[in-house]
Amino acid sequence: MATLSSLPNELLILIFTLAAFDVRAGNITNTIGRTCKSFHNVVQASGIDVIFVSLRGIDNMQSFLGLLQARKMNQKKVSSLLVVAEPGLHNDAAHNAHVANVLENILCTISPSHLQTLFVHFPIRSRYPSPLKFPLLPALAEVHLFGLVITPAEGEPPHLPNLKRLQLHHSGELPQEFQSLPRFLWSIAPQLTHVLLAFRVPIGSLMMKIFNDLTTFLIMLGPKSIRDDYIQMQLEDYPNEPAPTNPFPASLRHIVLSFHRWEESRRTSLILIDTLISGIATLQKNEEMSLAVLPVREDGEEKELEEFREDWKRVSEGLEASWT
Structure with missing residues (x-):
């Protein structure tokens, strides 16, 4: 009777690849890879062991980088x-910069x-998030960053040309x-369809810019009558300017906005958020488009x-992440 170990490597690779998709069972190196030496060799030589990778701490990151190299x-x-x-012992900013550099590598x-x-x-001990520069990653479809801010390469084509879903948590300010x-x-x-922005430090000037941008988003993708009135008003006020258009990527249909632990004294931010929320019900009639402003979160970092x-x-596993 044929056994699993007697199968050709091509079939083993197919079977092991399917097994690797069971993320909750752990990395395949620690499951099938420990069964016997021949299975371990097949897993490693085929690269199945790195299909799904979870790393914690700078030591594991550096070890993984060495393995890849x-x-x-x-x-x-x-x-x-x-x-x-993980947080550094002394200088969080310097430690985070070092970790970000290893991640970029x-x-x-x-x-x-x-x-x-x-x-x-x-x-998130540091007030300012660590910057992260991406190389060209054409297959990347979903990115979730916590305590980081993406630094775009100005003057270059987008490095994430096919990214569809982006979540930025505790992202602080946008790059200057x-x-x-x-x-x-x-x-x-430029191909985004879903974006979640959870800002850590709501500052009045930033909030005003976000308010204006998202109001335009709602108007341009909202009811035609409101959009036409807005365009006509802009053309009358600025006759030498072209007609306004949706400034966001044309593919974008779902925006979620959230704030973490803002200060009570940020009255400007609170007023703008309340105004934005009240306008959503009026303008948001297009079922293919949505804008949500979530309640302030008070969860601890561990949760x-x-x-x-x-x-x-x-x-x-091919399922949806939480967008609330």
Whole structure:
């Protein structure tokens, strides 16, 4: 009778790849890879062991980077990656910058045509989020970042051209050179369909820009009568300017806005948010488009990290992450 070990490597690779998709069972290196030496060799040589990768802490990140650097490109087919950085002992800013650099090296080393899902969680002890620069990753479809802000490469084509879903948690401010929310999103991923922005420090000037951008989003994708009135008013007020259009990526249909632990004294932010919420019911008639402003969250970082990990598992299994 034929046994599993007697099957040709091509069939074993197919079977083991299917097994690797059971993310909740753990990495395949620690399950099937420990069954016997021949299975371990097949898993490692084919690159199945890195299809789904979960890393915690700088030591594991550096070890994984070393493993990737020693492999051929066909053994670096990371499909889904979760990285959880831990706080440094002394200088959080310097530690986070070092961890971000290691992460960028990992992203530059893996097979760029295979990475589809990326979740990265950084500690939020520092007031300002760590910047993250992406290499060109054409297959990346879903990105969730916690405590990080994407630094777009101005003057270059978007490095995430096919990204559909983006969540930025505790992202603080937008990069200085991309203070316009539509411009920021265009520069990162022009094919976005869903975006969640959870700002950590709501500042009046930033809130005013977000308010104006999202109001335009609602008007331009809302009822035709309101849109036509708005365009006519703009043309009358600014006769030398072209007719206004939707400033966001044309594919964008779902925006979620949230704030974490704002200060009671931020009256401007509160007023603008209340105004935006009250306008949603009036303008949001297009069922294919939605804008949601969530209540202020008071969850601790540990609970948020637990939810973050769970979302990664769900997306890796082909399910939807939480958008509320």
